[in-house]
Amino acid sequence: MSTIHIPVLSKEAIEALIETGGKTYIDCTIGTGGHSLELLSQTPENVCVIGIEKDEQSLKIAKDRLMTFGKRIKFLKGGYEEIDRLIKPLDPGPVAGILFDLGMSSFQLDSPERGFSFRGEGPLDMRFDRSQDLTAKELLFTSTQEQLLDLLKKFGEEKWSRRLSRVIVERRDKKPFETTVELSDFIRKNIPRRAAHKTLSRVFQALRITVNNELENLKSGLVKAFNLLEINGRIVVIGYHSLEDTITKNFFRVLKKAEIALVINPRCARPSKAERMKNRRSRSARLRVIKKIRKISDEDARKKIEDSEFEKDWGEEEND
Template identity: 35%
Template sequence: MVDFHHISVMPDEVLRALSPRSGGIYVDGTLGGAGHAGLILTASSPEGVLLGFDRDAEAIAAATERLAPFGARARIFQRNFADIAETLAGIGVEAIDGFVLDLGVSSHQLDREERGFSFMQDAPLDMRMNREEGPTAADLVNELSEGELTRIISDYGEERWAKRVASFIVKARSEQPIETTFQLVDIIKGAIPKAKWEERLHPATRTFQGLRIAVNEELKSLEDGLAALLKLLRKGGRGAVISFHSLEDRIVKESFRAAATGCTCPKELPICVCGKVPQCKVITGKPLMASEQEVKENPRSRSAKLRVVEKIV
């Protein structure tokens, strides 16, 4: 068995939202350990199909093994879900009946030292979901300008000390390259006044989040992937997205709202000339949260927010 540990968040809520049926075609755009995928395949037995996407080679290996009992009903792709339109066109799939995105970093990625996602373990400063492509977090902290680092840490990490952290990074790298997670943690701890450290939040949390999002282009992937998935949904199909921080949740909320909005003509026009009609309806006015029991069993689900949308045309 491939060692890939990840606990799927809000599995019951996702299943209720999607209501998988036999013969349906479903997409898991963030396959991970295949927890949601396995549940969808079981619920859509005997003829439901699951198309799974993940950039992480270790996730792909684990999911392939875990979904093997479902045979040809599970098709797995090592690709970013932002590329879903191109991928599905290549295999002749024109529409889907549902999709799920679980946007959290997997427990496996956080817990494996060599992946460099965690500020709790010393490791090479990597943070790539796909370790075979793109710049690492070390590349960013050693090569970007102070202004660019400030923007990433502020916009993506929502760190109010971003300018100071970026300044300390630039000073430190002038003395020696920043290559490990603990090197960066020490720099961040020096940059943020100890009196301003938050009681329940490690001082490196926000900077690491910002760098991870930048390394993997997560927000752009989410925008592009959601647009493609909403377009692919057939009438009556549903999409479920679980986000873990405000930047992701805002994109999901705004994407769903835009898809559910009709005429956008100025109010002073007597008739509609844009011809825009709602494509979807939002099922969750407010996002669903993990239950107290789930948070107790899986503390990482505490910040999870689930939003659901349904295609109506």
């Protein structure tokens, strides 16, 4: 049974955005519309939001929920990595704030037919954009053992990566994995019982990140978003695992060092105990805010992010 997503760190995100006092905001991951609903509710009539989303199903829910805001909200189907191209026809003028709420929503996680969760039975899909060719099933079927090892290590930080990549390839050469349950049962049989939950979370995270090219998209999205911002405009990023938070943190750090931006909350915001109790999915969230103080060219920004380094400092996101 699918659920509507509860927006994470909503108060902190909306406060950080509206402090700019601007008129135009972009919600790069509108999902089922939770953050945008708050943003529109807390701002005057002359404030507009542009919502971007890859997932048609989520976008439809957001449209229905936000219908009452009329012309104040516009929807764009697509990836934030193409934010510049997507928003061009709308010609929105200066943008005061851009929100990235990364990863998947509870709505997607709790829809077994989307294949994001190892709990429900569904096809091994995991695509945010269902018009894309690559699915998790295809990825598992076509990757070499080395490629699988690499993605499990890099995107899952999984200690059983070597063993799992070998046994998965041996098994799929005889019979491809079709469903989430087939894959998770197989993994459970090949690792110690006590490691099962964490390992399954990490493997599913690694497959999803790869299927959706999430980290590369985040890098492009941040660079392009920064270029769209007006001076004093802000980017707010909510990340759920170390890989995406590290990209954000490093990007912000290099812009700060180049005196192009100010980091508003260097220590990042975390959900309160009350929020964590109310919404399990918020537990690993970290929110970071940057304020633009000078312009930078696309090429300069890309170079800066390419130069920044990955660091590991906290664990995988929750898949339950």
